[in-house]
Amino acid sequence: MIISLSQLSVGYSLSHPVISDINLELRSGQLACLIGENGIGKSTLLKTLTGFLPKLKGSLLLDNRDIESFSQRELARQVSIVLTQKPDVQNLTIEEIIGLGRSPYTGFFGRLRAEDRQVVDDAIATMGIEKLRGRMIQTLSDGERQKVMIAKALAQETPVILLDEPTAFLDFPSKAETFQSLQRMAHERDKLILLSTHDLELAVRFADSLLEVKKGTLQAVSASEVKASICAIIDRQPLF
DSSP: OEEEEEEEEESSOTTSOSEEEEEEEEESSEEEEEEOOTTSSHHHHHHHHTTSSOOSEEEEEETTEEGGGSOHHHHHTTEEEEOSSOOSOOSOBHHHHHHGGGHHHHOTTOOOOHHHHHHHHHHHHHTTOGGGTTSBGGGSOHHHHHHHHHHHHHHTTOSEEEEESTTTTSOHHHHHHHHHHHHHHHHHTTOEEEEEOSOHHHHHHHOSEEEEEETTEEEEEOHHHHHHHHHHHHHHSOOO
8 A cells, every 4th residue: 555645735724734735655564653743733634644634735645546536435444543532432342342443344233254253353462452352442441442442443454554642541561562563563464554643762663754743844754853852852851
């Protein structure tokens, strides 16, 4: 899968785009991290890449096909997304929630086949949440819920996975474990995984490419540039 962006502008108003003139190509087999300050447009970009928001102008192609030419069902087989807000569902078990990731293949109320259940089991094992399988979604902590929603995206079996702050509610060991799992998945399963994050040290450690949103633009940055930014932030902190 190749995502090609050319002169792309995203946002809610053509007169005031959040990010403009994006020129970028992303390919399967890599973990890409989107970095930048809060409220600068990272989530808006991710929503545009998955078709939740229409592009303002420019070109957005998935394997040389315009994203707007996909039906909703077709797009759900190509791109999955996990946003930071809590899922608007209750009284479903974790296994049932993750099983909803199979809906592009079975229909929303479709019966899971044996192969679908195997995919669900694999997603649960990948995220290490076997002990949560029978729990109800509303009983989970924020961190547990985040892992479940990532597993649901994995069960959707799309070549592209978009994640908005997937480690926001996790402790540091769980953050590192999640980054490592996502990197391994991108490499071993040939997926394109793009996530937004404020965990710069982990992004530098695990990402194949780093993309920074700054002053209404998006540009690739090197790990050394990000490390320099981290050092500058640390140097500005008071000692007492």
